[in-house]
Amino acid sequence: xxxGIRGMKPADYPYLRDxxxxxxxxxxxxxxxxxxxxxxxxxxxxxxxFGEQPDDCALMAVVDGKxxxxxxxRIMQDYGHLDDKTPSLAIALYPQYRGWGIGRALMxxxxxxxxxxxxxxxxxxxxxxxxxxxxxxxxxxxxxxQNGDEDLMLYSF
Numbered sequence: 001x002x003x004g005i006r007g008m009k010p011a012d013y014p015y016l017r018d019x020x021x022x023x024x025x026x027x028x029x030x031x032x033x034x035x036x037x038x039x040x041x042x043x044x045x046x047x048x049x050f051g052e053q054p055d056d057c058a059l060m061a062v063v064d065g066k067x068x069x070x071x072x073x074r075i076m077q078d079y080g081h082l083d084d085k086t087p088s089l090a091i092a093l094y095p096q097y098r099g100w101g102i103g104r105a106l107m108x109x110x111x112x113x114x115x116x117x118x119x120x121x122x123x124x125x126x127x128x129x130x131x132x133x134x135x136x137x138x139x140x141x142x143x144x145x146q147n148g149d150e151d152l153m154l155y156s157f
Contacts, residue, residue, distance in 0.1 A: 001064060003102060005109050008058035008070060015060070016047040019070045023092035025130040045076045046090050055087055057117070059109055061102045069093030071106040073114065079125035080152060082144070087114065089124040091132075103132070107139055111155060121156040 008015075020043060026032045037043065050056055050072070058072035073087035080088035089110065093103055114122050124141070126133045127150050141153040 003068075003100070003105075004062045005059055005105060006062060008060045008072070010051055012058075012060055012067070012070075013047075013050050015067050015070065016050055016058070016072065018094075019072075019092040020047050020090070021092075022069075022094060023090050025127050025132075027129060042078075045078050046072075046074075050074070057087070057110070057113060059106055059113070061093065061097070061106050063097060063102075067094075068097040069102055069106060071110045073110065073122060079150065080123045082121075082123040082152065082154060085119070086121050086123050086154070087119060089122050104135060104139070107135070111139070111157075115157045119157065121154050123152060123154045125150050125152050127151075 017038060020038045021035055024033060024037065050058070053074055055073070055075045058070060060067055061069040069092060071089065071091040073089045075084060075087050078088050091103060091106060111122065124136065126136060129149065133151065136153055139155065141155045143151040144154045145152040
C-alpha cells in the first residue's frame with residue numbers, strides 16, 4: 001500500500017464536495033445528515049470557487065493512487081474564523097482511511113506549508129466530542145474561544 005500527500009490541483013477541487021461532507025462530525029449512534037447539507041451557504045464558504053482566492057491552500061492524501069483525504073485552508077467567515085490574517089482549516093478523510101495516521105500527516109504537512117508561507121497561525125472549529133479534537137491538541141492547537149459545544153482552536157507559528 002502506497003500512501004502519499006501532494007498539493008491539490010484544480011482538477012482535484014471537485015473532491016472538496018465529498019470531503020466537506022466527510023468533515024461533518026456525526027456522533028456515534030446519530031444518523032448522518034443528508035448530503036444536500038453541504039449546499040447550505042454556511043458550508044459552501046469552505047469550497048465555493050476554491051482556488052480563486054489568493055489564500056486558498058489544499059493538500060490531498062492519496063492511497064494507491066486514489067484520493068483518501070484532504071486538508072484545505074482559506075481566509076473565510078466560517079465557524080473557525082479568528083481574523084482576516086489567519087486562515088481557517090478543514091480536514092476530512094474517507095471513512096475507510098481513518099485511524100491510519102493519514103489525518104495527522106496531512107495536518108503536519110499543511111502546518112509546515114502555512115508556516116513557510118508566513119501566516120501567523122491557522123484556526124479551526126471542532127466539537128468537543130469529536131475524536132479529532134484530541135489530535136488537534138496533540139499537534140499544538142490551543143482553544144482560544146468556546147461557543148456552545150464547539151471550540152475555536154488556534155495553532156500559532
